[in-house]
Amino acid sequence: MKHNQMNNQEDQALDHLLDLSTPAPASPQLARHILAAANASGPASNVVEFTPKRNLAKPPYLNPDNWLIGGLMAASLIIGIWSGTNDLSNLLVTAPLELAGIEQPGEFDIYPVLDGFSATESLL
């Protein structure tokens, strides 16, 4: 009982002491200064975020953006390998020529052209 009473008295004394701590010094021009700075400041995009840096979570190594880019790269790699192994690239080059009537179906081959021969030479 006496201990509690002592504690209460100490708490009251501490509160009294805390109230004696030096208050913030006056700064009468600050409000005007802030208002002037607000009017003179640039666009909102220049303003830093509210959250301090400690609260910014590090983005995960694998995130949706990474998945999308990785998926597209993997798909293009697979298509590239597949088209190189089944003459798709040859088909893509010859189809417009055949449609235009310049070459008969099956007569043109892209590979001699790539080797340095013309289409006609390759037929000879």
Next chain:
Amino acid sequence: MLANLKNSTQTQSTSALDDEQLLALMAHTPQAANNNETCTNQANNRQHAFSILMARHLDKVRALAWRTLQSHADTDEVAQEVFLKIWHKPDRFKPGKAKFSTWLFRVTLNACIDRQRKTKTVPIEPFETVLRDEKPTPEQALSKDQQNQQRGERVNNALQNLPDRQRQAIILSHFEGISNIEAAQILDTSVEAVESLLGRARRSLKAALAKDIHQLLETGNNR
């Protein structure tokens, strides 16, 4: 909400709006005036709303920054930083999640933390050293004002020697008169943790200011 706000601004002056209405008004009006008369009026309203918010809260923001940083220059810079953020991004406050004052204290405290990191000061000597090196002063020879001033400085030292989180808790609770629930929101922790921080802070302060406390108790001068 904006429609209601516009109606309300027509029927009552801007100064009668509460903090959240002022922020909403700022969020929906342009920052700068242009040749359009309507836009010019809106920009003026925005500036007026901002001035009212500053008049209401600048002292509280400065008090919190001062207790945390104990530097006049840093206090004013933090206050400016906080209010410029409000000027540029009033929509960052989300009504319903917390009171404006709670949010404002949190923004201020975060600005103080960032500033402390940038300008890390020399660690202040521990309590024991402060007590041991205290020169004996003839208290009777000092006027009451002088005694109080010296005590105030010792209290400041004791506060600065507290760990950051304990100091923040005691500043919010004692000096700003904030409830433990709000303090928990500002400090981003639980109410129990705030109570624990306050308990430890008060024990440390009692130990650091034991001499003054005993003097006050002996003279019965704690009112």
